[in-house]
Amino acid sequence: MTSTDLRTLRPGEWDDWYGKLELAFGESEPPEARALWRELTEFERSIAVRDGEEIVGTAGTLSFRMSVPGGAIVPTGGLSMVSVAATHRRRGILTAMMRRQLDDVRAAGEPLAVLTASEPAIYGRFGYGVAARHVRARIDTARVRLEVPPGTDGVRLRSADPVAALEECEALYARRVPSRPGMLERRPGWERQGVLDPEGWREGASALRCVLAEADGGLRGYARYAVKPEWDAAGPRGTVVVHDLEALDPVAYAALWRFLFGIDLTSAVEAKSRPVDDPLLHMVSDVRRCGLLLRDLLHLRPVEVGAALAARRYAAPVDVVLEVEDPFCPWNTGRWRLTGDGSGASCERTGDAAELALGPRELGEAYLGGTSLAALAGAGRVRELRPGALAGAATAFAWPVAPWLPHGF
Numbered sequence: 001m002t003s004t005d006l007r008t009l010r011p012g013e014w015d016d017w018y019g020k021l022e023l024a025f026g027e028s029e030p031p032e033a034r035a036l037w038r039e040l041t042e043f044e045r046s047i048a049v050r051d052g053e054e055i056v057g058t059a060g061t062l063s064f065r066m067s068v069p070g071g072a073i074v075p076t077g078g079l080s081m082v083s084v085a086a087t088h089r090r091r092g093i094l095t096a097m098m099r100r101q102l103d104d105v106r107a108a109g110e111p112l113a114v115l116t117a118s119e120p121a122i123y124g125r126f127g128y129g130v131a132a133r134h135v136r137a138r139i140d141t142a143r144v145r146l147e148v149p150p151g152t153d154g155v156r157l158r159s160a161d162p163v164a165a166l167e168e169c170e171a172l173y174a175r176r177v178p179s180r181p182g183m184l185e186r187r188p189g190w191e192r193q194g195v196l197d198p199e200g201w202r203e204g205a206s207a208l209r210c211v212l213a214e215a216d217g218g219l220r221g222y223a224r225y226a227v228k229p230e231w232d233a234a235g236p237r238g239t240v241v242v243h244d245l246e247a248l249d250p251v252a253y254a255a256l257w258r259f260l261f262g263i264d265l266t267s268a269v270e271a272k273s274r275p276v277d278d279p280l281l282h283m284v285s286d287v288r289r290c291g292l293l294l295r296d297l298l299h300l301r302p303v304e305v306g307a308a309l310a311a312r313r314y315a316a317p318v319d320v321v322l323e324v325e326d327p328f329c330p331w332n333t334g335r336w337r338l339t340g341d342g343s344g345a346s347c348e349r350t351g352d353a354a355e356l357a358l359g360p361r362e363l364g365e366a367y368l369g370g371t372s373l374a375a376l377a378g379a380g381r382v383r384e385l386r387p388g389a390l391a392g393a394a395t396a397f398a399w400p401v402a403p404w405l406p407h408g409f
Helices: 011-025 031-040 093-107 166-179 190-195 250-261 305-311 360-367 373-378 389-397
Strands: 005-008 046-051 054-067 073-084 112-115 129-140 156-160 209-215 218-228 238-247 266-274 293-302 318-324 334-340 345-349 356-358
Touching: 005 093, 011 031, 011 046, 011 054, 011 073, 031 190, 046 093, 054 093, 054 112, 054 166, 073 093, 093 112, 129 360, 156 250, 166 190, 166 209, 166 218, 166 238, 209 250, 218 250, 238 250, 293 305, 293 360, 305 334, 305 345, 305 360, 318 360, 318 389, 356 373, 356 389, 360 373, 373 389
Parallel strands: 073 112, 238 266, 318 356
Antiparallel strands: 005 046, 046 054, 054 073, 112 293, 129 266, 129 293, 156 209, 209 218, 218 238, 318 334, 334 345
């Protein structure tokens, strides 16, 4: 890196620092979003790179706890707010910030680091791999019908103010976190992200709305959404924009989607992020009219290979020696014996002969169960050194529920 100064962000620098982030992304956040991001910024874990008096690089680490296969909630460093000034590219600034960030995550005892990428090609060279994907959908509700399970009619739906209902919705969300890898526990303050609704973000849609699904005297699910009205010569053709939907059981889940499909004066439901195995895809009458688009979502890298692999559970018994080559985090390089099953796991250094060879990026992609080690081997990114080792490890790393991140950071 050139003669730039990398140091911890000071509170008095935040407005300038965040302004440079906005400049790099070509956007200006509304005041209420800026205020929330300032509150969520962990100054002691944020980086400002200066060239003289000018801030030319930004990055922040967020202290998360994330669900992994088996339901354990693992301390995780979330990388966010990364930018390099256009005038200072190709000078090693991003590499220096990535070095500082991963050292910080390791020092904090967080075995995993995660991020969401503005451009997916950026972070692979630092050991991050795509661990979770999501589906975007635009469903033609004038032609697509839902097949709902028995008992759906017994669910009571009630409209609620999104802010007033936030506490009980968050309690339900917390119950959902262990059930799906990639979901984040929400630390204080993060719950407000779900009801942040600046008018400038609505793109012609209504203010945020909320509907609650109740049964047996308790909350079973919720949906936060907006309605974007539109008309043509034939009449109304509005869109229901789904922001969040969580439910504890199939009937509450179905009742919420049926409600969203049936809102008056609309002919489409748009969901910007759903799991790739969303049950909705098995309820619709015509999946071709759902306008599905698959995209990368959560990028992950193991910061401490042994602790990371020991933290999750495995879908089948596994006993395999991994040869890991990790030039950016060299403490991970070497041979690791992974043994585990659905009840627990251990991962320790070993001198035994290696059976699979791979890097941190490949481990990151397979870690949450969303990408098969066999698929990575087919791409030449995982090498089988002992016949049969690949099939056993790929089966063990898989998970019945696809990983998903419900919100950005």
